[in-house]
Amino acid sequence: MFNMLFSINNATVRFLTNTLFNNLTFKINKGEHWALIGESGSGKSALLQTIAGRFNITGGTTNYYFQDDVPNLQVAENGQNLHSKLISLVEPKHHFRNLSNTTDFYYQQRYNSSDSEDALTVNDYLLSVKSIHRPGTQWTLDKTLTLLNLHALRDKQLIKLSNGETKRLMLAAALLKNPLLLLLDNPLTGLDVKTRQEFTGIIDQITASGISIIIATSVHEIPEAITHVAVLKNGKIIHESTRDAFNPELFTINTSDNIDHQELTALLNINKNPVVFNQIVTMDKVHIQYGDKIILDDINWQIKIGDRWALLGPNGAGKSTLLSLINGDNPQAYANNIILFDKKRGTGESIWDIKKKIGFVSPELHQYFPTDNSCLQVIESGYYDTLGLFRPSNKERADIALRWMKALEIDRYARTLLKNIPASAQRLCLLARALIKNPALLIFDEPCQGMDDHQQLHFKNLVDTICSLSNVTLIYVTHYQHEIPNSVDKVLRLDKGKMVN
Incomplete structure (x- = not known):
């Protein structure tokens, strides 16, 4: 001993x-x-x-x-x-x-x-x-x-x-x-x-x-x-x-994968938004500053419908702040020249008008998301853009939530509380929550954290399949090059709050 x-x-x-x-x-x-x-x-x-x-x-x-x-x-x-x-x-x-x-x-x-x-x-x-x-x-x-x-x-x-x-x-x-x-x-x-x-x-x-x-x-x-x-x-x-x-x-973990294209096509046609936008995001000389600290400086970015972007950069580069301007979470958006979904920020749209057009997941959302709902309730809450389900469950929407869980291979957790499942499965629940309302824009900020090889491959293939079957716009953030979906063909790099080549 x-x-x-x-x-x-x-x-x-x-x-x-x-x-x-x-x-x-x-x-x-x-x-x-x-x-x-x-x-x-x-x-x-x-x-x-x-x-x-x-x-x-x-x-x-x-x-x-x-x-x-x-x-x-x-x-x-x-x-x-x-x-x-x-x-x-x-x-x-x-x-x-x-x-x-x-x-x-x-x-x-x-x-x-x-x-x-x-x-x-x-x-x-x-x-x-x-x-x-x-x-x-x-x-x-x-x-x-x-x-x-x-x-x-x-x-x-x-x-x-x-x-x-x-x-x-x-x-x-x-x-x-x-x-x-x-x-x-x-x-x-x-x-x-x-x-x-x-x-x-x-x-x-x-x-x-x-x-x-x-x-x-x-x-x-x-x-x-x-x-x-x-x-x-x-x-x-x-x-x-x-x-x-x-x-x-x-x-090594089994990385064989199978995507049900027919089921995914059916899911993507539920609540399909007929509205087509000319400008998903337009930023003109965006500047964000807290006290003496400049977070973003002279950002010019245009995202059109159907674009698939990778947003890359080191820790602290300003990526999360940039996304917060798009997702309606940052009040400094009103002090900048930003157009979201064809409307300039500050011209009467509410945060909820913006969020209903976006499916979003990030490490911060995972950190602060309440965990006392069942996984099925968490996913259904995506219809309402709330952090959890605060109303009686709608059977039709709960059924759709379960179908998305099956697509992401997590349906065995449907009735389990979010806090009682592995962290990687929690992330997949939040990803299903982002997908369920078929938004015009998907923002995936480091979505594969903690996932094993099979989960990463399956999610990457799922994103590529969604992009092939729809005109969804995508912003994808990761620190791992191999995680970037094949459908991504545009890149914005940030470093110390500035755009770099």
């Missing part, structure tokens, strides 16, 4: 009424760093949550040997276990609170200047992290800011961070705890190409400081510092090996 860090033996793991694992056995020795791989819903995130002590464990034994390595460690005031103070878990979603610490942030808050002031800055948030002083390398604020390239963001409010910037901040906060065990749940999602390329060096520095890592990731993105690999399937660990002995070709 001297070299062992953690072990769980023949345990049953439950969350609410669901049994997540039966006879779970998993052991980690000091100096080992593990990658967890497997298809969506295989149990990777659940295993991380189990190790972090988030779920109810019955039967078997669970041992955290590393807490003996830190002398004089005290139990926290809330009575949490000693080991939890030495574990940091970086989840796909953040749990930021506002300055009054009474309510969570809400979806559109970042674009409303008065409301967005009710948020900590990056610097204040990191200073609030409670660290453990233990033998070995200490992660100081300056060291952490430097490693994760956050110095320039110190005075930025949390709510105004991009998705990728938020990911870096969450990792920084986890390091500042000075944990002995760092759990990372798909940390590369949302990160731009440059940061992903730097990630191996980041992991190398973390492991060199004496921190052990367990990372849930894609088989294609296993960091070099990883020493061991565990493969999960249907809530079971089906394979364990050293990194050197691991053969990824034996565990």
Whole structure:
């Protein structure tokens, strides 16, 4: 046991009424760093949550040997276990609170200047992290800011961070705890190409400081510092090996795909909008600024009906702000020369007039979307552009929602609450919600985050099929070139708020 860090033996793991694992056995020795791989819903995130002590464990034994390595460690005031103070878990979603610490942030808050002031800055948030002083390398604020390239963001409010910037901040906060065990749940999602390329060096520095890592990731993105690999399937660990002995070709996910063109054609003809627009989007010298910070500068962009655009650029380039001007979420649209669906902003149209013509999904929408509706209700809410279904379900529309779920291969979750399904399936529900009303414009902002290879391919093929069967207009945002649908033939690149070639 001297070299062992953690072990769980023949345990049953439950969350609410669901049994997540039966006879779970998993052991980690000091100096080992593990990658967890497997298809969506295989149990990777659940295993991380189990190790972090988030779920109810019955039967078997669970041992955290590393807490003996830190002398004089005290139990926290809330009575949490000693080991939890030495574990940091970086989840796909953040749990930021506002300055009054009474309510969570809400979806559109970042674009409303008065409301967005009710948020900590990056610097204040990191200073609030409670660290453990233990033998070995200490992660100081300056060291952490430097490693994760956050110095320039110190005075930025949390709510105004991009998705990728938020990911870096969450990792920084986890390091500042000075944990002995760092759990990372798909940390590369949302990160731009440059940061992903730097990630191996980041992991190398973390492991060199004496921190052990367990990372849930894609088989294609296993960091070099990883020493061991565990493969999960249907809530079971089906394979364990050293990194050197691991053969990824034996565990590639089935990427065969089949699209029901006849059913998709029928779905696309439901509630088909007969109105044809000359200009979907026209932006003329658009400028967005918050205080002294320029977010967008001199943006000129024209999107015609049937155009299929990729919107590309690094984290913090201004992509989400640009989309918020189109989707009706940003009030600064009124101060700019912007035409949406043949109408200039500020000439009498409401936000709801705009939203009913758009199907939209983004990491921010996923972050803030309420999760207490069933998946079928979530998708039906797309008819009303509300964050959840706040009216009695309409049987005809619910039936259509179920057909879209079948098209996206998630119909088994129809009656399950959104919060109780895998994150990748949650995203697919929100994508079905965007598609259900057959809008004139689809805006997909990093839609494939967290999806496995088959899900990504199926969604990409679905988008291409929709584009071949209809005249829908598309804006597609991603940091992965292979995710871009084949139907996309136009590109707008942003960097530091400016259009670049």
